[in-house]
Ligand SMILES: Nc1ncnc2c1ncn2[C@@H]1O[C@H](COP(=O)(O)OP(=O)(O)OP(=O)(O)O)[C@@H](O)[C@H]1O
Ligand SMILES: Nc1ncnc2c1ncn2[C@@H]1O[C@H](COP(=O)(O)OP(=O)(O)OP(=O)(O)O)[C@@H](O)[C@H]1O
Ligand SMILES: [Mg+2]
């Protein structure tokens with residue numbers, strides 16, 4: 309399984325619709341300071357069901373919605389969609405590809421969809437757990453936290469091993 | 474006033490005597506990971522009377538003394554000397570140059586010398602205060618703390634302004 | 639401590655030492671289980687020895703050495719129990735060129751089993767990637783995305 | 794709040810805005826005194842506006858924008874009340890090339906009054922310095938120092 313497509317609309321500074329087409333190998337993302345690279349990492353965590361605002365550098369739900377600029381009005385909705393390539397049937401589903409969408413409204417409401425069908429937050433987590441993608445996984449390293457794993461307390465490191473077990 | 478010479482002996486990984494000759498302009502220090510660059514910054518803070526072990530990445534006094542390696546024995550003493558160029562009489566002293574030395578022994582004792590004469594810790598601080606070099610000054614930025622000033626709490630930022638007043 | 643935990647612990651410990659030696663070009667690293675008998679207090683200590691240096695429990699390491707040690711442990715967890723997708727945001731910021739090359743060598747090894755999305759400012763990391771995307775800020779302070787061919791970058 | 798404090802505060806505030814606009818090539822920055830009447834609780838809030846973007850109180854800034862904002866405030870304090878010696882350890886690690894050049898432009902301005910010792914992995918920062926020292930680790934895990942001529946480096 310790999311992340312084939314990522315589409316952002318109204319998520320943080322991605323006001324217009326922007327898309328990434330990834331391959332299964334390594335993709336580098338570059339750009340000037342403040343251009344939106346870490347926002348991409350936040351978008352991937354977010355669409356996978358991230359519940360902790362701190363992990364996506366937000367204080368409240370609405371902080372992920374484009375808040376406007378000198379020359380562009382703020383938006384009322386943030387939407388991120390990922391399309392996962394499931395040719396290798398890593399996910400125990402009969403689909404060659406699976407899409408997951410998350411939306412946030414100014415009201416604070418969140419919506420989740422799998423293959424276009426509304427589901428609950430727990431359904432997304434259950435699906436990803438089957439794919440071996442846990443919430444606080446070692447596979448996501450945020451900016452400035454390259455030495456996060458060794459900064460953890462001894463009992464916190466234990467949970468990492470438990471997650472890998 | 475500027476730092477003309479820095480000499481390290483037995484301080485952290487500087488087992489042998491190593492010297493820097495600086496100019497009054499900008500000096501860059503480069504080198505591979507783990508080679509000893511940040512130890513140089515620690516040495517400059519230390520010789521200027523730093524009392525907080527945390528600011529020089531130590532847990533106790535003896536951590537600054539060379540603790541040995543696979544092929545070299547540990548040492549019993551760490552010594553750092555700086556020679557300050559005082560041609561511009563920035564320091565209200567009649568000397569064209571002023572040297573400050575700090576030594577640490579395995580016993581935990583610290584010694585300070587100004588121009589070769591033993592002095593107390595307070596004398597070094599008093600001298601540096603005359604030169605407008607305060608202990609927790611904004612003029613020293615440690616590795617990984619580039620955004621330190623904006624991470625401070627509001628009342629801590631106030632003390633920075635007070636220091637500059 | 640269950641049977642499953644201690645098997646995984648041993649596997650991760652082996653791999654941690656293997657990847658540490660790869661990134662540091664020698665030396666050794668070890669995970670130590672502490673307070674094992676007190677279930678909820680059980681924890682893991684990290685003891686490392688960069689090549690030629692004394693053993694240390696992390697506090698004397700440099701900025702780059704800490705990042706490399708952390709990366710070695712992350713690689714160990716990824717190799718024992720691979721996550722299909724891995725996102726790394728400027729983990730190479732504190733590394734010198736020689737360490738970046740060693741880091742990338744292992745990344746390539748692991749990218750057989752996992753997809754890596756790597757945010758970086760470093761030229762060497764970019765040249766090593768299969769695909770490159772540029773993100774930029776427009777006049778109206780919104781982000782846009784552009785797929786770049788590697789040859790555009792090297793010039 | 795004394796007379797001296799508020800004069801210094803105004804000076805630093807002016808300079809902060811000036812250096813912020815230099816490093817960000819536009820925008821604005823401001824220090825706000827909060828709880829001024831409660832002596833020991835008085836504090837300073839930072840409000841910034843990168844060019845084209847909305848006003849923010851720091852939490853939405855990127856890693857590089859945070860470092861640049863911090864550096865602008867440090868430069869403001871240094872220009873109002875210069876310390877003769879300034880030591881910076883990899884403050885350029887999170888910055889892209891364009892921001893490093895702007896950072897160095899200001900450093901050169903301030904180096905008339907202060908001596909700067911800058912630890913860096915960045916090629917641009919090295920080329921800009923008057924003197925360069927290389928630190929290396931010997932086989933016996935001890936550090937040695939070597940003064941380098943700039944021309945040795947660029948090759
Ligand atoms: N809800 C939002 N609406 C509009 N813009 C936002 C929103 N949230 C964050 N931003 C903007 O996104 C920018 C930060 O982007 P990001 O952190 O992704 O930068 P980056 O490319 O990672 O930069 P660096 O190289 O400095 O780490 C900020 O300038 C911020 O103003
Ligand atoms: N008392 C000591 N005796 C011997 N070596 C020491 C002592 N204290 C620290 N060291 C060694 O110094 C090294 C760290 O040096 P330093 O932090 O200066 O590296 P650096 O050049 O700044 O690297 P980086 O680019 O990764 O930041 C460590 O490898 C550590 O083992
Ligand atoms: Mg970033």
Ligand SMILES: [Mg+2]
Pocket residue numbers: 510511512616700701702
């Ligand atoms: Mg360092």
